Amino acid sequence: MGILEVLFPFFIFPVIYASNDCRFSFCGSNSIIIRFPFQLEDEQNPYCGYPGFNLICTNNSRAVLKLPYSGVFYVRNINYLTQKIQVYDPDDCLPKRLLSLNVSGSPFIHTFTRNYTFLSCPFLKAGSQYIPIDCLSNSTHFVLAVPSMNLPNPLPTSCYVITSLFVPVAGPEQQYGGSFKGELSEDLLLTWDTPDCRYCESQEQLCGFDLNDNNQLSCFSYQTGASQQGIQIFRIITLCIAEPAAIFAIVMACCVCYKDRLAIIRNNAIARSAPATISPAPQIVTTTGLDESTIESYEKVVLGESKRVPGPNDGCCWICLSEYNSKDTVRCIPECQHCFHADCIDEWLRMNPTCPVCRNSPSPLQLTSLDP
Known part of the structure; x- marks a missing residue:
């Protein structure tokens, strides 16, 4: 019973603390940090995320954003300071998704758009203004995209217009005759205006609902978030290791109780007969950064x-x-x-000997050559 009384607080504390804890989550091969206003769908907490900002982490570690009228996109990156999320098509055919893109019903918007005309032609047209859409083409016809301001008149022979629409792009309108070929092959960049956490992020603080008024946002120090994350790790270690260890310790204690009592008596007798010794002072190890x-x-x-x-x-x-x-x-x-x-x-x-983002301890191995 003494062991149970000592270990019981370790099991009940994480449950009590969890009711007020908004932890960070990680998903994806590039370790996307998921925090307010985002949260994972299987970790629903009305105080830890903003409505409409739910993400899904798949079994193959892909962070997924689901738009109500446009389906799912994989998340490449989230910039909390500029309030932008970078997503891409799971089937690697973004132009096809853009033809029916509808972000209504979600908190996300696209800042810049450009009017494109999509053509179907029996042959592949040459020219800088024509953007071939390989994933929509086949052996009998080719789909091309042309900025509507560059659309030739008359149309090329045997070509016809599929549709004209405004397509989200990464930047403002370019000058006439500029290169547009990269716009339909890059990721889709979306942003959001509400909730506005840019002030907190610019002050190197975290954003979240005020504990005293759930309708207001407040800024919290980064140290608080790091402390909560550390407690979350402690909770996981406690539940996964300490509980089985405690059960094992109780069983072993019952089996060797009599043997331990004999060992105590024997040790006391040895201690009375042995000369007193002075234990060396423990060494204090200080942790510094890297050389x-x-x-x-x-x-x-x-x-x-x-x-x-x-x-x-x-x-x-x-x-x-x-x-x-x-x-x-x-x-x-x-x-x-x-x-x-x-x-x-x-x-x-x-x-500090650790990475400031993921807190992993780096090794002195050289990086492979990276192309800027």
């Missing part, structure tokens, strides 16, 4: 004009929260491939 040679072993990359950062990263540095620009120098941690401004991560690693 300069290890930090310098992580490869640095100079960003090109595309400002594309390699690995599972978004468009801004998670330490200083500044957007990446061309010719910025970034350094990537080899274990998790999270990248940051070189100056920011160097200063961090001198004081």
Whole structure:
């Protein structure tokens, strides 16, 4: 009974704390962080997510966004600072999804659109204004997309218009004659206005419902979120390890109770007859960051004009929260491939031996060569 009295608080505490705990979740091969206003559908909590921001994590670790009138999309990335979510078609045919895209009934909107005309032709037309849609074409006809302002008049021989519609694009209208070919092959970028958590994110704080007024949003310190995540990990360890260990300990205690009593008596007798000894003072181990040679072993990359950062990263540095620009120098941690401004991560690693995003301890292995 003494063992049960000692271990009982460890089992009841996680259940009590869970009622007020909004934890982070991770899903996907690039470790997408899912937090307010998003939450996983199987972890429904009215205080931990905003209506309409439910995600699904599939068995193959894919984060899925389901739009009421347009079906499911896989999530590539979520930028909580700029309030943008980057999604793509599971069948890798985004133009087909764009033909019937309808974001109504969801909190998401597309910021920029461009009018495109889709043509069906018996042959593949050449020219920079024609964008071939391979996933909609077959051996007898080709589907092409043309910015409506570049649509030739008259139409090419034997070609006819399938439809004309406004298609979501990543940026504002380009000049006449510009290159449009990448717009229909890139991911779909959506944004949201409500809830507006950009102020909290810009202050390096978390956003969520006010504990005293569930209709208002408040900012919470990042340390609070990290503490909750640490307690969540402690709860998992407690339930998965401590409970079976406690049961095993009780059984073993009953079996060896008599033997332990004899051992105590024998040890007391030895202690009375043995001379007193002084135990050495325990050594205090301090934890510091990484040495300069290890930090310098992580490869640095100079960003090109595309400002594309390699690995599972978004468009801004998670330490200083500044957007990446061309010719910025970034350094990537080899274990998790999270990248940051070189100056920011160097200063961090001198004081902390872990990645500031996933908290994994990096190893001094070199990264493979990355193309900016």
